[in-house]
Amino acid sequence: MRVVVLISGRGSNLEALLKHQVNYSVEHVISNNFDAKGIAIAKQHGVSNTCINWSDQAAAENTLIDVLQVHQAELIVLAGFMRILSKKVLNAFPNKIINIHPSLLPKYPGLNTHQKVIDNKDELHGATVHLVDDQLDHGRTLAQTSFTVDSANDVKMLANQLISKEHKLLTTVMSLIGSATLTWDQEHIYMHDKTISTPLRIN
Ligand code: GRF
Secondary structure, three states: OEEEEEEOOOOHHHHHHHHOOOOOEEEEEEEOOOOOHHHHHHHHOOOEEEEOOOOOHHHHHHHHHHHHHHOOOOEEEEOOOOOOOOHHHHHHOOOOEEEEEOOOOOOOOOOOHHHHHHHOOOOEEEEEEEEOOOOOOOOOEEEEEEEEOOOOOOHHHHHHHHHHHHHHHHHHHHHHHHOOOEEEOOOOEEEOOEEEOOOEEOO
8 A cells, every 4th residue: 555644844754654564655744844754764775865944835735636646545644743734635636645743633633732641631542534524623533542541641741652652553543544444434344354433542
């Protein structure tokens, strides 16, 4: 399965994907941020990249679609990609774009998820991999990871705790997708050809 990863920054999820390529291969990396640390990670792994200036979203998305088509992307992974894609991109790659988000969606779309968990004294925190639609951090959920929050933990501690779980979540999901164990169509999500009604738990 040919995968293109979109990033905006650090690229630790990208790095995890690059290290665990089993049933998929990362063919190309795209960033809207020319200074993203993840670009260097792609280079270290011998993966080509394209940086796209996002100041004109329509032009940027036309370039994005071209680059994704050139690399024959079968799956597009948003791994810390900080832009919302328009319907034009979604329609060009229907049901082929997934995102990882650091919260137990539908709780806390958007930024500062760790702080929100602390403010609300949540018992659980986690991350979600979901299909992307045209709303922020929204779409059908494929899988989640979660852990019990230690009330003594601050934002930095929670973020550190979660990021390694994110890596496991994303690489596991990708391997399941790459082996066609986890599949979906317009209506349903399937594991081993059986419909699932709740997200996979990967802890
Ligand atoms: C991760 O927490 C991811 O869930 C979110 O942005 C962060 C990206 O981190 N969408 P990294 O760039 O993969 O290190």
